[in-house]
Amino acid sequence: MLQFNLADQLNCDSNPSGEQPNSDLDSRTGARTALPTVAILLCTYQGQRYLAEQLASFETQSHSNWSVWASDDGSKDDTRGILAAYQQKWPEGSLHVFSGPAEGFAANFVSLTCNDTIQADFYAYSDQDDIWEADKLARSVQWLQTLPADVPGLYCSRTRLVDADNHEIGFSPLFSKPPSFANALMQNIGGGNTMVFNNCARQLLREAGEHRPVVTHDWWAYMLVTGCGGQVFYDPEPTLRYRQHGCNLVGTNSGWMSRFKRIRMLFQGRFKQWGDSNIVILSALEHRLTPENRKILHRFMAARKMSLIPRLICLKRTGIYRQTLLGNIGLITAAVFGKI
Incomplete structure (x- = not known):
């Protein structure tokens, strides 16, 4: 994992000099330079209760060169009306609205990701019911700009948990192990609502x-x-x-109730089904995997078909892991019962 001290790099203070909102000053030459463009990929469905507060948090971003591309998955409430109101409020071209595929939230986000009419320097996933901190885009863009253009880059972060009325109730888990493919086969460490990625990743x-x-x-x-x-x-x-509220499609995975839910899904075979789906996707891009990661994938696929002892030995050789001790105990349990 790249080590990068964003706190030392960012300067998210308001601009007292009166510069145009979509420009910045080059620290070396003093010349005005355009800020990178960010396409915010927003998926909505029955979101009238919280959507306006989320849209308002976009307005407070210290990185101001963004546009919103919203895909609504067939809302019957006033979600479309709220989006239309912000289209009128914001400058022309700031908010675009599409009709989603109506196949669930994941398919909706994938449809936006693959929509070739959306072009920007960076792309940020957004849920309809969060509230972004003012430096969210600035932090992600600052890190992504450290990467060469031909390296896929993905930024994600921890989150501050709040209740339905925006009262703080805690934080999402703080992961300490490095991101890697061996980890990604077993879990996702970054909520989509925090993710920002570059054009190479989008490709x-x-x-x-x-x-x-x-x-x-x-x-x-x-x-x-x-x-x-x-x-x-x-x-x-x-x-x-x-x-965190009663209508969350996906909430935080912390807490004992969430752990019991994951154990139940494990024995119902849900994790194994997810593994099947992930293998289909990875196999389609096998030619793009690194040699090391291709070997990890092949070992993982082979291990799933083995009897108990060979399965445990082969899975250990893949190097797969989860981020926490309890998570890794769950991983071993899944491997023993052939639910991986």
Whole structure:
């Protein structure tokens, strides 16, 4: 994992000099330079309760050169009306609205990712019910700009958890092990609502294509970027307020209730089904995987078909891991019972 001290690099203070919002000053020459463009990929469905607060948080971004590309998956409430109101409020071209595929949130995000009418320097996934911190885009763009243009880059971060009324209730787990393909085969470390990626990463995602069995769009992105030799940065600084409420499609995975739920899904065979889906996607891009990661994938695929002892030995040789002790105990349990 690249080590990068964003706190030392960022300067997110308001601009007292009156410069244009979509420009910045080159620290070496003093000349005005255009800020990189960020396409915010926003998926909505029945989002009227919280959507306006999320859109308002885009307005506070210290990195101001963004546009929103919203895909609504058939809302029957006032979601479309709120989007239309912001289209009128914001400058022309700031907000574009599409109709989603109506196949669930993952397919909706994949459809936006693969939409070739959307062009920018960087791309940021957004849920409809969070609240972004003012430096969210600035932090991600600052790190992504350190990468060569031909290296797939994916930024993600920790989140601040809030309840339905935006009262703080804690933080998402703080992961300390490095991002890698061996980890990505077993879990996703970054919520999609925190993810920002560059054009090289987007090219990989588009090559993987639509109409494949994507479990979640964020796990999809983490696997493909790490598998194909890209760089992933997990920022320990929370960059958004992640709202926890009764209508969450995907909530935080911390807490004992979540752990019991994962154990139940394990024995129901859900993890094994997810593994099947991920293998289909990775196999389609096998030619883009690094030699080392191709070997990890092949060992993983072979181990799943073995009897108990050979399966455990082969899985250990793959080097796969989860981020926490309890997670790795769960991984061993899944391997023993053939549920991986």
